[in-house]
Amino acid sequence: MSRMVVLTGNHAVAYAAKLARVDIVAAYPITPQTSIVEKIAELIESGDMDAVMINVESEHSALAVCYGSAIAGARVLTATSSHGLLYMHEWVHWAARARIPLVMAVTTRTIGTPWNIWPDHSDFMDQRDAGWIMGFAADNQEVLDMVIQGFKISEDPRVYLPVMIGLEGFILGHTATPVELPGQKIIDEWLGPRRQGFLVDGREPVAIGNLAWPEDTEEIFMDLQKSMREALTVIQEVDREYSKIVGREYGGSVQCIRCSDAKYLAVSMGAWSGDLIEAINNLREEGYPVGVLRIRFYRPFPHSEVWKYSRGVKGVIVFDRAISFGAWGQIYTDLVASMHIYTSKLPFITDVIAGIGGVNITYSDFYELVKNFIDRIERDEEPPRFTWYHKRR
Amino acid sequence: MYSRKSPLPYKMRDVVLPGDAACPGCPIPIAWKVLGAVFGEKMILVIPACCSSVVVGPYPYSSIKASVVHVAFASAAAVASGIAEALERRGITDVYVVAWAGDGGTADIGMASLSGAAERNHNIIYIMYDNEAYMNTGIQRSSATPYGAWTTTTPIIGKTEHKKDVAKIMIAHGIPYVATASIGYPHDLYAKLERAKSIHGFKFIHLHAPCPVGWRFDPRYTIKVAKLAVETGMWILYEYYDGKLRISGPSKPFIDSKRRKPIEEYLKLQGRFRKITPEKVEEIRKYVDENWRWVKLLS
């Protein structure tokens, strides 16, 4: 039986791990992730969760331990943030390239220096090219659902890749909201036993990770790319299946809010999408034909979904909470490239970098930015292609 | 003693397959043969970046008839812990997890993960095969390189610091079993691995493994050099468990310093000590004496 509880985003990760019957958790404390492992430790020590907690000495070892446990047949979870994620970056690549299913929660936080504990997406985006399935939740309920979905996607034989679930530190991580916990039985039935492509448990002599010649190496990575493509379908399927058992459907890789009849699209990812949706609802009331396209899964990039909703629109405004210095926001870059697959005639697309270093972007900021963008196009003015929207302290 | 028929050679036959990618005279597969004698196929070797990552051979084949997990450089102990915990949870008790790392992967980049895993006392055997430099990248200095030795990053003066004593560090962790061993004494290594196998928790073995390429000696002398290290007292074989240090058989005669061979005999066989000065030899002698003093203190 499902029940409503009040949970922070971080605690939602812990309860999702419990529902997914995670066997082994290895993690290292870092603000703002810490309350995930604290909660899991509490659940284990109180006897509510049957799992082993390994309190490692670094994030690099956290993912290494998870990798070891996973290849030996355990369902594992780790969690980290910012510098911790950067410290384990070597293993982030290794886990994906070894095709080992596991799930990691990333409670996002700005990368230093200067020291900063507030959230942006810089740590998450830094893992962009590592070969992980990368989801980003927008509220605490979705955090819980996405972690559970993450295991299903990760352990699908068409995918067999690790899954990273992002949630903004503090905004979701430490803010308690009502969350519906699905019943253990329905999750057990749906998720099923641990599934993986190979097993190293000493019963049969196998070697993994051997030196490989360039051609073999390339083929292994071509397979990875193929699986990423397949994952687009799997993510849709998993979301649909999940909705049948819990009654919540998010739309797969993207969530479309009032965008099917929209002439303008605002694209975003993460918790601030809530403020953006609020702003768009108001603009709709004022007659602006605008919708929100929320990226739920950033990798694999949902290019066809993006095209499905952006086809024929007049303008797209992208909100990026991270920047590739010297270039643009990552979502903008991928969105432009994706649309270019389908058409050489792109609409007006503008990239707004905002909320970097945890600068608080509110409903009214989104309202002004989107309104301004649409007004300019409607007045036949060329809108800027790139803006770093900054608010002074 | 030569006529004594030991069962060891027969046990050593099956796990290491001929045709691996090691250099001629490489000590690594000799040690693996001993591991094979103790664990058979029922072992999972966790190997970080080191010569051994190459020796095993290229995908899709492996020269070891046991399980091998290649891992990122600093992570042998961490991955081994993860595997051991998963096996324990799955109730698999007849498979042994062996972290097999070089001196660089242990004494330098892997020190934190080794220390962490030891402190958590995971049920693994960690073997540091010590060829006293970064051999896989081409003979660069490690913290386990001995004083005075030439390497490509100590090219003219030689190393100006003494060898990091990792076994001593591991004793300080209070783990159930610490031992030193040498490639020159497979029966001793075998006995130590058998003991390690019988103990639950973290076991550490520091294995001295001369490298013909990096130490600049003819490959035929691998075993001779290994034995000379023990006979000169430069490498002391012992076990430490239950709060006590026990000097192993091959090293026992050399407790008495008069019975040790002159360390010059060990040094002169190796090109890496070619330019060593008498003052530096004296410094090494002091280091050896100090080591023995410490070992005797604990035994």
Add this chain to the structure above:
Amino acid sequence: MLNRIIVEKPIHNRIVVAKPKIGVAGKTGTWRTEKPLVDNSKCKKCYQCEIFCPVNVIRVDPNTGATVDYDYCKGCGICAELCPFNAIRMEPE
């Protein structure tokens, strides 16, 4: 106790797992510069050569003595150096 584990091959993809095989690095004896020759009339079956052979290509038979698999012998000379009875000598290829 852990749930049942399902090992299922990836769909469309290869499994990146290596299997044990003799001669992973080819016939490593082909680049040898010296080869060990055994004079079994001198062999006392002490097994030193077999124990220390790094490539595991020497087999000592308690009756007939030592044999070498030259396909994979790398010619390091450890056996010749160790043999207490001078039953093995190295000969240039």
